Amino acid sequence: MTDPVPISDTDINDALRRLRSGGLVAFPTETVYGLGADALKPGAVNRVYELKQRPRTNPLIVHVSDAAAAADLVRGWPREAELLARAFWPGPLTIVLPRSERVPDIVTAGGPNVALRCPDHPVALALLRAYEGPLVGPSANPSGGLSPTTADHVREAFNPEDVFVLDGGPCRVGVESTVVLLDEAPRVLRPGVIGADEIARVLGVPVATGAQRKGERLHAPGQLETHYAPQSPASLYDTDQELARLLEQAPGHAVIITENPRRLPTPPDSLVQMPRDARAYASRLYAALRDADALEPSLIAIHRPAPMAGTSPEDMAIWAAVLDRLTRATS
Ligand code: TXA
Ligand code: MG
Numbered sequence: 451m452t453d454p455v456p457i458s459d460t461d462i463n464d465a466l467r468r469l470r471s472g473g474l475v476a477f478p479t480e481t482v483y484g485l486g487a488d489a490l491k492p493g494a495v496n497r498v499y500e501l502k503q504r505p506r507t508n509p510l511i512v513h514v515s516d517a518a519a520a521a522d523l524v525r526g527w528p529r530e531a532e533l534l535a536r537a538f539w540p541g542p543l544t545i546v547l548p549r550s551e552r553v554p555d556i557v558t559a560g561g562p563n564v565a566l567r568c569p570d571h572p573v574a575l576a577l578l579r580a581y582e583g584p585l586v587g588p589s590a591n592p593s594g595g596l597s598p599t600t601a602d603h604v605r606e607a608f609n610p611e612d613v614f615v616l617d618g619g620p621c622r623v624g625v626e627s628t629v630v631l632l633d634e635a636p637r638v639l640r641p642g643v644i645g646a647d648e649i650a651r652v653l654g655v656p657v658a659t660g661a662q663r664k665g666e667r668l669h670a671p672g673q674l675e676t677h678y679a680p681q682s683p684a685s686l687y688d689t690d691q692e693l694a695r696l697l698e699q700a701p702g703h704a705v706i707i708t709e710n711p712r713r714l715p716t717p718p719d720s721l722v723q724m725p726r727d728a729r730a731y732a733s734r735l736y737a738a739l740r741d742a743d744a745l746e747p748s749l750i751a752i753h754r755p756a757p758m759a760g761t762s763p764e765d766m767a768i769w770a771a772v773l774d775r776l777t778r779a780t781s
Contacts, residue, residue, distance in 0.1 A: 478618030479569035482597040484587030509559040515578035540570035542627040573618040624733035645767025680743040684750040702748030728768035
C-alpha cells in the first residue's frame with residue numbers, strides 16, 4: 451500500500467483532466483489494464499462501450515478507492531461485503547451488490563446490480579484517490595479479444611486521442627479479478643486468483659461456482675460471450691497423440707504453448723515456453739497468447755496445464771482461473 455507510484459504527477463494530472471472532461475484513461479491494475487471513465491458520467495461511459503465495441507448487455511465494473519466509496523454506490527453495504535473488502539481489498543476481487551440510484555443505468559446495462567472493485571496497484575489507487583470519484587474499468591481491449599497486461603497492448607488497440615494511457619509496467623496477476631455475487635447464496639460468476647474456497651472461509655458460508663442452473667436469474671450476462679480469444683484458431687491438448695492429431699488437421703505454421711519442458715514428439719514451428727509455477731503462468735498468459743497470435747499461425751496448440759497432486763489450494767484457484775481463460779480462448 452505504500453509502494454511508490456511509478457508514474458509522474460504530470461501524467462496523473464493529465465489523466466485527471468481527461469476524466470473530468472468526459473474522456474478515457476487506460477490505467478494499470480494488478481490484474482489487467484482497465485479502460486477508465488467517470489462512472490457517474492453516462493456520456494463518458496457510453497464512449498467506453500463504443501470504443502470497445504462492447505455489447506450494451508454486458509455491464510461494467512466500477513473501480514473505487516476503498517470500501518467507503520463502494521458503500522456509496524449500493525443500496526446497502528452488508529456485513530458480507532465488509533468482510534470481503536477487509537480480507538481482499540485492495541485486490542483482485544469484484545463484489546456484485548444491488549446498486550443505488552447514483553449509478554447510471556448504462557454502467558449496469560440496465561440491471562439491478564453493480565460490480566465493485568478496489569484494485570491493488572499504486573497507479574490505479576493514486577488515480578482513484580486524486581479523482582475522488584468512481585471509474586468504470588473494463589479491460590482495455592476491443593470486446594472479445596485478449597485482455598491487455600502491458601501499456602503497449604493498450605496502445606496497439608486505441609488511438610492516443612481517444613485514450614490516454616498511464617504506463618505502470620506489466621500487470622502482476624495477469625488474469626481478471628474474481629467476480630462474486632453477494633446474494634442469499636453467494637456465487638462466483640467469474641473465477642480469478644482468489645478462489646471460491648477462500649471467499650467461503652471468510653464468509654463462513656458455502657460459495658457456489660460455475661454457470662447458473664436452468665431457470666435461475668441471469669446474473670453475469672457478459673460471461674456468455676466468447677471472450678479472451680486470440681485471432682488465430684486455438685486448441686487445447688492433453689496428450690502427445692492429441693497434439694499430433696491437431697497438427698495434422700491444421701497444416702501450416704503451428705505455435706505450441708506449453709509449461710511442460712520435456713522434448714515434444716513433433717518439433718513445432720514455434721514454441722512458447724510457459725512457467726510451471728501457477729502465479730508466473732497466469733501473469734504471462736495473455737502476453738504469450740498475443741505473441742503466438744502475432745505470428746499469424748494456422749494453429750495455436752496449448753497444452754492444458756495439469757496441476758500436480760499436492761498443489762496448494764491457492765495455486766489450485768489460480769490454475770482454475772487460467773483454465774477458465776484457456777477454455778474460452780479455444781472455444
Ligand atoms: O480484473 C478486472 O476485473 C479488470 C480490471 C481492469 O479491473 N476488469 C475487467 O472488466 O475484467 P471487464 O469489463 O472486462 O469484465 C467485467 C466482468 C464481465 O464478465 C461482466 O459481465 C461482469 O464483470 N460484470 C460487470 N458488472 C456486473 C454486474 N452488475 N453483475 C454481474 N456481472 C457483472
Ligand atoms: Mg474484459
